[in-house]
Amino acid sequence: MLRALKTAALGMTAQQLNVDVIANNLANVNTTGFKKSAIEFQDLLYENLQLGDRDGRRGHENPVKLQIGLGSRPINTFRSFTRGDVVQTGNSLDLAINGRGFFQVQLADGNYAYTRDGSLKINSEGYLVTNSGLKIVPEIAIPDNVSSIQISENGLVTVMIDGENEPQEIGQIELVTFMNPAGLLARGGNLFSVTEASGEPIFGLPNEQGFGGVMQGYLEKSNVDVAQEMINLIVAQRAYEINSKSVKTADELLALINNLKR
Structure with a gap:
């Protein structure tokens, strides 16, 4: 018994x-x-x-x-x-990844973390950051007097500056994948960290082989x-x-x- x-x-x-x-x-x-x-x-x-x-x-x-x-x-x-539902927000700084991949951000201690949360903002210095204020990597700075921001499916960021007739390229969004994403360590704040089980990050551009495209004006919800x-x-x-x-x-x-x- x-x-x-x-x-x-x-x-x-x-x-x-x-x-x-x-x-x-x-x-x-x-x-x-x-x-x-x-x-x-x-x-x-x-x-x-x-x-x-x-x-x-x-x-x-x-x-x-x-x-x-x-x-x-x-x-x-x-x-x-698995990908969650994608909803349209109309916000030009909201990004959803249509397929595999993560955005890379830099933490306050200099290390890196990875997220699927593409609800980006512009901080006081003009950099694209997450809701928590973490800069995306590579850094993208938005110039002053910008009337519109366009982010292509390939991750190319262009802006229209007041008084100019042609768009200006200001940066390129990169994505990261892993051999075993299930091995990533969840650290809160919609962030993940690398572990031995996940493998080292693999860098690439949106829409390249193995990487999803970027959808501007959309957000991926929970799955x-x-x-x-x-x-x-x-x-x-x-x-x-x-x-x-x-x-x-x-x-x-x-x-x-x-x-x-x-």
Whole structure:
């Protein structure tokens, strides 16, 4: 009975973590560029009560083993980088990536991070920055007296300056991909950092092979499917309940054993 109590307790812990992950997905359903996660589990070691070896007493081999599992454990959280819905905003500094790729930004400590959030702004120095004030890399400075900003699907940035008849090229947006984007480390603020699992960043231009194009005036929303997450939440809740029922059942059996001598 003690085995059942421990196994059920591990199941309850696993499902609690599952609910935590689902809750985070639902909390970020309106977060620009957010990528949903799903927790993955593995079964634990098994107790071998009877192996499938040849039984000398009966003269034949047992076709199967007698094993009792000892529960499950969370092994990782897999982040899905499927593209979310793209919505039109009409803002010339809103950018969505139509395909693979990330924008690269520079952090305050000089390191780099990567994001799918293309809601850009212009800071007091004229540089294109994220909502958090981080400069995109390579840096793009917007001149004074600009009447319009155009960003092509290939990432070329041109502006019309008051008093001039021809557009002026001021920069080129670059994108970054990874061999294993699911291995990136989420650090909050719609940012990801490189890890050994993700591999080193691969740089390229929008619309090149392996890189998506840039869509001006659009934003990529979260890829969270609310209906599916609600289903997942119900399944996790029921799994938690049935594990708690296992605890109660094991406790009742222990109580029966304790009362046998009365």
